[in-house]
Amino acid sequence: MKSGSGKRDKKGKRGLIIEAAVQEFSSKGYHDTRMEQIAIRAGIGKGTIYEYFTSKLQLFQAMMEESLQAYYTTLSEEDLHQLPVEERLKFLFEAHTRFCLEHKELTRIIFFDGGPPVNELREWAMAMAADKLKRMMGILQEGVDRGEIRDLDIRVMALVVNHSMGAFWYPLVMEGWDKEAELLAQNYIDMIMHGIKKP
Amino acid sequence: MKSGSGKRDKKGKRGLIIEAAVQEFSSKGYHDTRMEQIAIRAGIGKGTIYEYFTSKLQLFQAMMEESLQAYYTTLSEEDLHQLPVEERLKFLFEAHTRFCLEHKELTRIIFFDGGPPVNELREWAMAMAADKLKRMMGILQEGVDRGEIRDLDIRVMALVVNHSMGAFWYPLVMEGWDKEAELLAQNYIDMIMHGIKKP
DNA sequence: ATATAGTGACCGACGGGTCGGTCAGAACTT
DNA sequence: AAGTTCTGACCGACCCGTCGGTCACTATAT
Numbered sequence: 001m002k003s004g005s006g007k008r009d010k011k012g013k014r015g016l017i018i019e020a021a022v023q024e025f026s027s028k029g030y031h032d033t034r035m036e037q038i039a040i041r042a043g044i045g046k047g048t049i050y051e052y053f054t055s056k057l058q059l060f061q062a063m064m065e066e067s068l069q070a071y072y073t074t075l076s077e078e079d080l081h082q083l084p085v086e087e088r089l090k091f092l093f094e095a096h097t098r099f100c101l102e103h104k105e106l107t108r109i110i111f112f113d114g115g116p117p118v119n120e121l122r123e124w125a126m127a128m129a130a131d132k133l134k135r136m137m138g139i140l141q142e143g144v145d146r147g148e149i150r151d152l153d154i155r156v157m158a159l160v161v162n163h164s165m166g167a168f169w170y171p172l173v174m175e176g177w178d179k180e181a182e183l184l185a186q187n188y189i190d191m192i193m194h195g196i197k198k199p
Numbered sequence: 200m201k202s203g204s205g206k207r208d209k210k211g212k213r214g215l216i217i218e219a220a221v222q223e224f225s226s227k228g229y230h231d232t233r234m235e236q237i238a239i240r241a242g243i244g245k246g247t248i249y250e251y252f253t254s255k256l257q258l259f260q261a262m263m264e265e266s267l268q269a270y271y272t273t274l275s276e277e278d279l280h281q282l283p284v285e286e287r288l289k290f291l292f293e294a295h296t297r298f299c300l301e302h303k304e305l306t307r308i309i310f311f312d313g314g315p316p317v318n319e320l321r322e323w324a325m326a327m328a329a330d331k332l333k334r335m336m337g338i339l340q341e342g343v344d345r346g347e348i349r350d351l352d353i354r355v356m357a358l359v360v361n362h363s364m365g366a367f368w369y370p371l372v373m374e375g376w377d378k379e380a381e382l383l384a385q386n387y388i389d390m391i392m393h394g395i396k397k398p
Numbered sequence: 399a400t401a402t403a404g405t406g407a408c409c410g411a412c413g414g415g416t417c418g419g420t421c422a423g424a425a426c427t428t
Numbered sequence: 429a430a431g432t433t434c435t436g437a438c439c440g441a442c443c444c445g446t447c448g449g450t451c452a453c454t455a456t457a458t
Contacts, residue, residue, distance in 0.1 A: 028318060039409095044409085045408060047410065047446080049445095051406095051408075055444080056443095056444070118230075119231055148396070152386050155370075156386040156387060159363075159366040160363045160366055160387065160390060161395075162366070163366035164358075164359045164362050168358065187355040190351060191359060192394060193394045194349075195393040196348050196391060197347070197393055198347060234417075234419080235418095238436095243435085245418090245419090245435075246434070246435050247434055250433070254418080255418065
């Protein structure tokens with residue numbers, strides 16, 4: 001016996017559905033995506049989706065959770081506490097950039113419109129954003145404590161840093177900026193650390 | 200058919216509808232807003248809406264256009280070419296802040312998720328954003344030419360400045376940051392101009 | 399090995415609720 | 429009374445989720 005699971009294919013189906021959902025939701029958005037289309041894209045029957053997910057909303061939510069999990073995991077792995085803030089920010093930005101380029105469809109869903117297109121998920125998305133903000137405030141606070149970072153309002157700095165990273169997903173994913181990702185990172189970090197004013 | 204001039208307060212009705220639409224769309228989002236609710240909120244019959252707008256989508260689009268018009272007008276009025284970049288940015292940021300506080304519902308629509316919740320309007324919204332970016336690039340280029348601004352990649356700087364302003368709508372509108380708007384502006388401009396690194 | 403019964407993953411036609419848009423007539427203006 | 433504006437009951441397209449049925453595969457019997 002194999003792991004006591006059912007017959008046929010039960011294992012891979014869920015993944016197929018999620019994959020198809022990513023494609024469909026990212027190109028048409030939540031409300032314009034049809035369950036039937038997802039089924040067709042996954043090469044299965046519509047009813048089968050409901051063997052794995054209870055509703056369209058729950059499928060969307062599961063997909064988002066797994067996507068954001070992947071994104072946050074990418075960020076966490078890059079976050080090395082002992083390094084100076086400038087290095088940490090650079091790593092984070094590069095991880096962010098890499099994620100955008102490696103998961104273009106997911107990126108569209110996460111950043112296009114920045115939030116979920118359904119009211120039910122707003123609260124959940126806000127919590128995720130709040131958590132991300134808190135992490136950034138932590139990083140900056142450490143920097144202030146170590147004398148690396150100016151003593152401006154922590155929350156303002158964190159908001160700007162977090163939010164401004166999101167500015168690049170579109171050029172990266174939709175235009176040809178992937179060639180110059182390194183240059184982009186240089187300029188971005190330079191600008192955040194030193195500002196735009198000529199000394 | 201084209202009727203000469205409207206009797207009654209044809210003008211006023213349209214305004215009522217737009218006003219109600221702002222309320223409804225901003226609190227429920229496009230897809231969860233019902234035409235009947237808009238009619239009820241405006242104190243008119245559902246059919247009347249279709250005397251002034253051809254469809255739900257067209258009503259939404261008209262509302263968005265007028266909202267963004269108001270936003271851009273606010274920004275343009277504050278943009279005084281002869282001043283140094285730092286001043287111009289400060290004026291722009293303050294205008295942005297003021298708009299957010301004076302039009303909280305509109306702000307939610309414009310900035311919550313940053314884009315339109317319907318595929319049909321994506322292209323149009325992208326064009327608006329591109330235009331805004333171009334303006335900012337113009338401002339910064341002038342600054343570079345006059346030797347006020349560092350010679351980093353103009354587009355990167357413009358993206359960050361534009362995008363980061365949007366970081367504050369939530370704290371301003373949804374939390375209690377309106378009291379400290381002035382402090383916020385100080386910190387923000389300081390950070391953009393000089394960066395976060397301790398000299 | 400062959401037959402028979404059992405299992406549950408899989409399917410898609412269909413039911414039913416929802417809501418954008420319509421239209422015949424009411425209400426109002428001139 | 430003629431014209432214009434307003435109205436809400438009504439229509440029907442749309443699409444989510446269901447459910448009875450199918451089928452590939454397994455388990456047991458002979």
